[in-house]
Amino acid sequence: MKIIVDCLGGDNSPAANVGGALKALARYGDLQVILVGDEGPVKELIPDDPALKDRIETVHAPGVITGEDKPTDAIRLKKDSSLIASIRLLRKRDDVSALISTGATGALVAAAILRIGRIRGVRRPAFCPVLPTMNGDTVAICDSGADTDVALEQLVQYAVMGSLYISQVFGKKSPRVALLNIGTESEKGDDLRRRAYPLLSSTPGINFVGNMESRDLLSGKYDLVVCDGFSGNVLVKTTEGTALELLRKLKKDIFSKFRYKLGALLMKDMFEREKEFMNYQNYGGSVLLGAEKIIVKGHGSSDADAVAKCFEQAVTMEKNDMNGKIADALRAAEGQGDNGNV
């Protein structure tokens, strides 16, 4: 199995990316990696071990795409960037099955949608991040922003693809799928949501449990939330933003008085666990579901462990032939849809 690593664009690149790849190489004996980035610094990070020599390839592409770059411009103008070079390699080389990046999300998703094919039957790939829930579990959100003008059929595809992803990679049997809506009753929401509800209810192979209000995202009652990319983006970023702002405020307030600092000292290990709990990179990367090849986007702040976690996701998906299973499941779901005159 051969996996490309985009070694630039993250806060800790290239050390975290190369470090994560080395951890994965140690773990998976049949793994080979292609490290794409500024070749000099990348090569310096590779230990001088003859056993590794045949398993690591490097490709020189020193340009960096940042969150400030407009994705469509970046794709057109930054052809020497590690991100675009990685996508190009992923497209061209049949021996490569996956790409891991900690770079700019917008450019990665846009380039992947433009340049990488889709699994047969998939209308459009969807971005699927995972967040921690308050009971120590996780919840996946699909789509979190790959497509903002979504059609009814896509919501069903998100449910099918996301369910397979969660059961394969997170080992959850029969993941509970909810539709993001403004109320729990079946007739709530706009036209799209009112039509999606019965369709999701009758889709075979998924465990649809109804509408979810956004305030219940972290409750642990759901494994997968399907939504259009616009409201999914709002859902994920509001959760992250609120948590971050609250922890920041708490910290500021603690430092405002000696007595509070003393109190916080007694709770130091607890606060550290709290912070670790809210650290999204502990929960793996976001996957672009529906793309012909596996693409995992790690958090920008990923360290080597977080990148290794992305490898774990990619390897599990590849070994389980998740994309093949998605094609089969979509065919089955579609057949059902036709019978039901949807």
Added chain:
Amino acid sequence: MKIIVDCLGGDNSPAANVGGALKALARYGDLQVILVGDEGPVKELIPDDPALKDRIETVHAPGVITGEDKPTDAIRLKKDSSLIASIRLLRKRDDVSALISTGATGALVAAAILRIGRIRGVRRPAFCPVLPTMNGDTVAICDSGADTDVALEQLVQYAVMGSLYISQVFGKKSPRVALLNIGTESEKGDDLRRRAYPLLSSTPGINFVGNMESRDLLSGKYDLVVCDGFSGNVLVKTTEGTALELLRKLKKDIFSKFRYKLGALLMKDMFEREKEFMNYQNYGGSVLLGAEKIIVKGHGSSDADAVAKCFEQAVTMEKNDMNGKIADALRAAEGQGDNGNV
């Protein structure tokens, strides 16, 4: 000035509702109130003061609509409920200028949209709650769920109505208006957002500062966020839900160990301020902007002070003739739109 108070449906009804009305009567000498609810308990809460006699009217409507009731069913079937009776009174009586309720949001908004007229020029009323920001300021969100199938023109109307509301009631000059989007660049988002951006930029009388990503809602950089009712609902409920779940988790973790409890004891007053800070009822009720008469929805958990705060909002809007100003501003904005061939 005469204001109706729906005295049922809140967690602390009718005591909080009647108590809030009494506080407002003490504050505003020219105020009269109509208390709608279960007349027996309501009357028991009114002090035996002859000066108040002429200023308080009661109407018997003992039915309660809860969040469990489907709004459309509730409107049709619960005609004896305090909420529906209040809406009926608001519609019928020309001497009444506002309604304050702490009851079921869905039913209130639906009944108001069906039964109360709109300000001239308004396409559809919008719900506008206010949240606290991390720098001690507030941010308003319009629309948070009154209309999920929104047209381009409505987003502009939300900006105009919301700006007037914030400047009148919160005393902010030239409130900073942002468009909720999945990125800050002008070309981000779906078709609706890409068309709204230039239109908002050229609308006279508002201070449009560009797109806002949802993670920046609490940053204090914006006074008003305009959005469709679906994503606005997601924005508000995700913020509330995340804050609530985090505080709940923190509390649970503190109680898990004696040492943490000791630490928390040293920070008791800080945590209490934190809790008070996150208590949404401290920031006033949500207003249904665009309705012909003023409607303020207080939080379900409102106490008498929170209801009094809703009165303050309603009185300020009425004294400033906010609805008249909205009609004028919409006419001005529309004229501009025509000239610009929008």
